[in-house]
Amino acid sequence: MSSAPEPVPVPAPEVADLLRRTPDGLVAAVAQQHDTGEVLMLAWMDDEALRRTLTTGEATYWSRSRGEYWVKGATSGHRQAVREVRLDCDGDALLLLVDQTGPACHTGERTCFHRPLEVSRAAG
Template identity: 75%
Template sequence: MRENRGVPVSDAQTSLDAAIAARLKRTPDGLVAAIVQEHGTGEVLMLAWMDAEALHRTLTTGRATYWSRSRQEYWVKGATSGHHQRVRKVALDCDGDALLVTVEQTGAACHTGTHTCFSHELPLEAGQ
């Protein structure tokens, strides 16, 4: 069960299609990883978290909506930053434990101001 500024949101209270909700395999706190990919380039932009309500809002509004684990509330990407994500497609992986959200990104995807959250490559030592 999630809370939205003190208002509990459970699967029974969300309007997410029951068949979709049943396929979601969530973390103990009810979340599913949402991998966000840019529509035009295929570049991975970020990782965020969704519960059934965030997924429902994303699917019905076309605006990427996530659950903030630090603030314990829903957030629409770009609502305060202006760096919006227009959702083009959402896919559930074969195990039901991750979502692939394909978006048209306006501005930076990362809260640090970079286009992608994955800009720090680590050195590979094996197999070089």
């Protein structure tokens, strides 16, 4: 009688080894609309949030202010179905390509990046 194989930890060790975390174990995660390229939001993930995201297909983040995991849209219905996750070249940020339902920002805006700042251009 053989036992079931041990589950592979997600993220896999070879992926986890590439992550460069903050001192509190977090990696920045940028959510981007998969089909338009629209940048939606920035949140934080630790290994468990990344594991949950990769295994459920729903964006799961770590709330620094509340000290708990949260699935984007679990209470609002404005979910992020994850299509793809990419790791940047330095290993210190993740890019989640998502299908966003409704607004991504808690203020009700489509994106959290809805407040443009003026850029002064030096005469050249």
